[in-house]
Amino acid sequence: MLALQIIWFLLVGILIIGYAILDGFDLGVGFWHLFAKKKGERSAFIESIEPFWDGNEVWLLTGGGALFAAFPPVYATVFSGFYLALMLVLLGLILRAVAIEFRNKVDSPGWTKAWDYAFAFGSILPSILFGVAIGNVLRGLELNEIGDYTGGFFALLNPFSLLCGLVGLAMFAMHGALYLSMKLEGEIAADARRWASRAWMVFVVLFMVATIWGALGFFYNITAVPLVLALFAVLASVSSFVFNRAGRAVAAFVSSCETIVFTMLAVAAALFPYMVPCTNNPDWSLTINNSSSSQLTLTSMLVIALIGMPIVLAYTVFIHRVFKGKVEVREE
Numbered sequence: 001m002l003a004l005q006i007i008w009f010l011l012v013g014i015l016i017i018g019y020a021i022l023d024g025f026d027l028g029v030g031f032w033h034l035f036a037k038k039k040g041e042r043s044a045f046i047e048s049i050e051p052f053w054d055g056n057e058v059w060l061l062t063g064g065g066a067l068f069a070a071f072p073p074v075y076a077t078v079f080s081g082f083y084l085a086l087m088l089v090l091l092g093l094i095l096r097a098v099a100i101e102f103r104n105k106v107d108s109p110g111w112t113k114a115w116d117y118a119f120a121f122g123s124i125l126p127s128i129l130f131g132v133a134i135g136n137v138l139r140g141l142e143l144n145e146i147g148d149y150t151g152g153f154f155a156l157l158n159p160f161s162l163l164c165g166l167v168g169l170a171m172f173a174m175h176g177a178l179y180l181s182m183k184l185e186g187e188i189a190a191d192a193r194r195w196a197s198r199a200w201m202v203f204v205v206l207f208m209v210a211t212i213w214g215a216l217g218f219f220y221n222i223t224a225v226p227l228v229l230a231l232f233a234v235l236a237s238v239s240s241f242v243f244n245r246a247g248r249a250v251a252a253f254v255s256s257c258e259t260i261v262f263t264m265l266a267v268a269a270a271l272f273p274y275m276v277p278c279t280n281n282p283d284w285s286l287t288i289n290n291s292s293s294s295q296l297t298l299t300s301m302l303v304i305a306l307i308g309m310p311i312v313l314a315y316t317v318f319i320h321r322v323f324k325g326k327v328e329v330r331e332e
Contacts, residue, residue: 004298005288008070009272011305015063017264020130021175021257022056022316025049028176030096030123031169032195033116041188042116044329046100048183051323053100057093058312069301073147073291074275081141081149082133085156089126096122124169131168134267135161138214140277143284147276147291160213167206171263174199175256178240182249183327193244196252200241204234207263214270226270233262 026049036042068075079086099119103112139160142151177196181189211230240255271277276286292298 002289004295004302005292007302008066008292008298009268009275009288011302012063012066012070013264013268015059015066017261019056019059019063020260020264022059023053024172024175024260025179025253026053026056026096026176027123027127028172028174029180030119030176031127031173032177032180032192033120033123035191035195036188038329039112040330043104044184044188044327045180046103046119048180048327050100051319054097055316055319062308062312066301066305070293070298071275071286071288071291072293074286077141077143077147077149077276077286078133078137081151082136082156084153085129085133089129092122092125092129094122095119096126127169127172128165131165132156132161134168135164135210137276138164138267138270140279140285142280143276143278143286145281145284147284147286160210160217163206163210163213167203167210170199170203170206171260174203174237174240175253175260178244178249178253178256181244182253184329185326186329188329189249193247193249196244197241200237200244204237207234207237211266223269226266229262229266229269233259233266236262 029045029049033042033045036045064075067078095118099115099122103115103119106112136156136158139158141149142155144150174196177192177199180192181196184192207230211227215227236255236258240252240259243249243252243255273288274285275288275291278284278286293301
């Protein structure tokens with residue numbers, strides 16, 4: 001039973017990592033959308049992610065479904081406690097989706113500008129709130145004896161979690177800029193490389209502050225493992241910076257993916273075996289042991305996951321191979 005619980009802890013983490021990598025560059029592109037100087041460049045930004053963004057969100061939905069199936073009390077606590085925050089995330093994702101579809105439907109500068117702002121806002125808001133959510137889980141939540149969150153919405157906006165929100169925004173901004181430098185050519189690709197360098201500087205500083213702050217105050221059963229993984233995340237980000245400055249766009253983007261992987265692994269290692277730590281009474285914390293589904297459910301879902309995940313991976317690889325190559329920036 002314990003082995004199944006650990007496997008599902010890892011599987012949920014893998015799905016979240018997959019979402020952070022794949023939709024992370026979409027969100028990062030949205031952050032930089034308004035920095036483009038020309039309308040044609042902004043159109044190229046959207047075109048660069050248009051074949052992928054909706055498929056990338058499948059990883060988020062699958063991760064939520066896996067959490068519900070494997071750890072129902074955790075799903076109930078997080079989704080009820082973060083209800084308003086999750087509604088704001090959905091608002092951002094909906095705005096982004098509608099902006100991508102509607103932006104070019106009317107030939108009007110005002111119409112296009114309005115959807116440009118909606119696209120940027122719909123990308124920035126989830127980027128911050130995802131980081132805030134992770135920060136709150138790392139910090140711990142105030143729960144009652146049945147696992148219900150007893151704090152309010154504004155209790156979630158504490159300094160550490162807001163710092164984690166800025167870490168998430170900087171990480172996705174760096175990831176998105178490196179993606180643009182890989183997909184575009186010419187002056188706008190050079191701009192993206194400069195944006196990536198600036199975002200990297202912000203990310204490294206904020207990430208190190210958050211890591212030190214968390215290690216001193218919030219991480220549970222702290223060991224060397226999460227700190228080593230955090231160090232690997234920094235080293236991977238340094239590699240992305242070096243490759244970016246050398247003009248090796250693909251290598252820089254791959255290193256950015258590695259940065260996200262090690263960052264999320266550090267979060268998982270800092271939490272394990274907790275899923276939702278309780279600040280007011282540690283005995284009420286939700287762990288992989290006291291919040292998992294039955295052995296039959298975990299076993300059945302594992303069979304489904306072993307069938308379904310390769311299909312999702314195959315589709316992801318296929319769609320990126322079909323639409324590989326540069327996106328042309330057209331004058332508009």
